């Protein structure tokens with residue numbers, strides 16, 4: 001495998017993000033085209049310049065990207081639809097990055113778009129007997145991991161709740177988040193139980209949303225100051241023997257390294273940097289404890305260190321390593337196929353220094369991580 | 385075990401009653417020793433990739449590694465059992481951890497590291513009025529205060 005970082009440099013030159021939330025009668029082509037038009041304006045680019053589209057979505061049915069591009073205007077270019085659960089737009093981003101690095105295209109659009117089905121979402125990435133046994137309740141699958149994480153790390157129920165409190169505090173400064181109101185520890189601890197030990201406010205809310213990013217090769221960059229370089233983009237699936245959601249861990253052959261650590265290690269190698277070089281992180285807080293073990297698996301601290309660091313404010317907006325500066329999935333909401341794209345838009349906004357009240361001073365390099373059913377783990381590092 | 389006449393299993397081939405006892409049906413790789421449940425459809429071992437899978441019986445003893453009591457109905461109408469219900473990871477002495485339902489009458493006493501035993505339970509009655517059974521893990525008698 002040739003490292004992409006040794007091929008042509010790739011830059012993000014424009015982003016477009018809709019305000020995420022639940023809307024009446026909204027369609028993927030409404031929010032998808034809104035995000036695309038904003039990204040084009042941002043990159044000072046015309047639609048006819050775009051040479052290929054990679055679109056991530058999960059619940060939009062067949063040819064979701066085409067449904068959106070039909071609204072924007074067909075130009076005959078290839079449109080590739082990517083379904084990779086909660087890493088869909090991260091996976092689409094990686095394909096776009098590869099296609100420019102390999103000099104196949106110069107200007108590519110990445111779209112993440114999702115209008116979520118209303119009510120609980122049926123996760124169908126299970127065998128029929130598992131579905132009939134009721135094993136497809138993702139909060140319960142995360143709850144099983146949480147039980148083991150709490151035992152091995154010493155994290156308390158209060159620690160889990162503090163992740164929600166931190167992220168909702170950041171989300172209050174994000175005009176594009178679904179929830180823009182801070183929340184108290186008591187509110188989290190008293191919300192109703194979904195699957196023990198997880199309560200409603202330990203689980204991220206869903207949302208409709210779209211995110212668009214325009215990627216270019218160096219010579220197509222119009223304003224270098226606003227072009228943020230893709231330092232790495234990786235994607236992994238499960239390593240043998242590892243337990244996650246539908247997967248149960250092997251007692252005889254547990255892996256030395258899990259798929260999240262693997263995706264992070266590959267990203268650091270590709271970017272030629274380490275966790276200590278990262279200024280801001282978008283971690284995967286689909287449930288609040290997953291942000292804690294995510295930070296550990298991404299190499300920002302050792303196993304069991306995330307809860308005490310969280311309590312000390314290390315991951316706060318004004319802490320040493322701000323995590324989920326836009327409020328994360330907890331505030332932004334989770335439109336599955338658009339989530340990675342939303343994370344990347346926040347990193348770019350922070351690197352531009354345009355994040356307003358939630359701006360992290362001097363942010364030069366950021367990492368985003370998304371993961372989900374499959375499993376998939378997608379890590380992207382962007383730098384100034 | 386609920387000895388319900390005419391009951392049918394959730395899915396054929398997950399468990400059997402052999403030598404008077406209930407067992408899950410799994411595969412063991414004769415080369416690397418890895419154990420699988422349910423039996424694999426693919427003919428090689430998912431760990432060492434050799435075609436040396438042998439059928440084995442798993443259970444009935446187990447120990448809870450983790451569990452969650454689920455307070456919401458799963459989406460998608462695949463699950464037709466009662467709510468709340470519980471499922472978790474159970475370690476079997478054959479060297480495998482599996483996901484399984486936990487018996488519905490004991491949701492309040494479930495605990496990590498609790499010894500459990502394989503059983504079956506009617507999960508729901510189908511539209512054709514046939515009881516549909518699932519395999520479940522039940523706390524051992526000594527853990528069940530109600531039956532002491």
Ligand SMILES: [Zn+2]
Nearest residue numbers: 413416429432
């Ligand atoms: Zn084997």
